[in-house]
Amino acid sequence: MGEITRLTAAELASRLSSGEVSSVEAVQAHLDQIERAEPLVNSFITVTADDALATARQIDERRARGEELHPLAGVPVAVKDLIVTKGTRTTAGSKMLQEWVPPYDATVTAKVREAGLPILGKTNMDEFAMGSTTEHSAFGRTYNPWHTGRVPGGSSGGSAAAVAAWEAPLAIGTDTGGSIRQPAALTGTVGVKPTYGSVSRYGVIAMASSLDQVGPMTRTVADAAALHELLAGHDAQDSTSLPQAVPGFRAAAANRDVKGLKVGVLAQSYGAGVSAGVRGSFQAALDLLAEAGAEIVELQLPALDYALDAYYLIMPSEVSSNLARFDGMRYGLRAEPQDGPVTAERVMAETRRQGFGWEAKRRIILGTYALSAGYYDAYYGSAQKVRTLVKRDFARAFEQVDVLASPTAPTTAFGFGQDAEDPMTMYLNDVFTIPANLAGLPGLSLPSGIAGDGLPVGFQLLAPELADERLYSAGGALEALLEERRGGRFADQLTEIGMAGSAADSTGGI
């Protein structure tokens, strides 16, 4: 059954529809791989084997009856544990929700169920999606399948690792400041953050509401396009959901022509923080695009130098407000103080002391500060102005080019515990991904190659709002050019979990 897990979602879907493979076989093959790989990677918080097999049986029966099915029906998927699933516990990676079983489905969960994709389980993540390493989970770390001494990125590190380790052909993640694209980069997979508002956030546990977005995580651009199509669309349950119809993305992903495509390279791509290995791989991919007829120009977007700073004021401010709902009264953990009166207020404070991890507390307190009277204008107010300037820079850039390019992350996967001394060290990982969240733009990360340390490098494409299609037409073409040069799919280079670890050193981040 090993071979089934090596198929892309598109290949598996076509074998399912031809009857060559049943959905039960497909799900079982992935459950077997989960059993083999989990001791090494720990991608999942909860595996829902019985539910997945039950869905697979239903799909096989419906197919046997000749029913019209969704193209991805029967193809298994892993879902980030930030997205609520009726009847299956949803923890957000936090002790606060360790035992919480939601009484409803998120809109994206409902869409996945409606289309008949068996859900293999819920993937690990930084607590409440706060982090870039998946170390900040109450359920233990996730390890990078390429090198188990390295982080998989985060916060959707479990979804990324599951896809890279052949545990699932498709996964769903969320991206607030890079939480889909950065782990995709660090694990050699494909991740897309759609235009803000184009995928429903209903039932997605909110971190920073003006930045959060749900998107696909896969091993190929075409698979991301297919899953994105399924997830997207207007939802009356989400008042930030855009009314526009979402076009199909699979046709765009089949594009192989970049002649005349105008690619703007962010000048920051050549900045000091970008490692030599990342820079080399990025430049080689740009050269391939240029040889194929794309027009490459370097662009200065100066406000982007302030995007990280604005993000670390806006995001914690929204976090402090959103996480106020975890009060120990209606759902989730309730903890009573050890001594003194058991009042509601003291129960809340004790519940939040026990339920939240350090990073969550740090961001809540920071946000409370940034929003407090006397500091509001200097911090939150200024950050919102920077947001305007970032949007203006992007708007000017997209008058000149079709897409923007940069590395997804400044380094390859690094070791654990590197943010212990200074929190800003970890935050700097998101320097290339954050601007798209501030401006609401869609972004895609695909693997451009392997650096000198044996680890994957991510290449990021950004497009104007509602032009997600461009990510797929440019991304699909670039992926094909890279495959041609390489002589095969990127993901197939990972033949054994942790393999790159034997070739690389253990300090990380080349």
Added chain:
Amino acid sequence: MPGEITTEQVAHLAQLARIAADEQELAQLSQDLGKILGAVARVQEIATDEVPATSHPIPLSNVYREDVPVPTLTQEEALSGAPEAAEGKFAVPQILGEE
């Protein structure tokens, strides 16, 4: 002032945010927040008076829906995750005063 939050300030913020914390945690938070704010305060360099604020990346206004009843959670479902429930309601600790 940027780059400095005293432990007394952090204690007040923690109280506002309803997070119980001991002295050591407050000291660590004061140090961490100092580092973060010291770095991010530079937003003020380019946030001049004439720049308007953006609160939402793609703003929508007047988002309405039809005013018709739709299915909601049952009382039982709504209470299913409650740490404590009684008589079909959330049961909470004492909320008024301290005796």
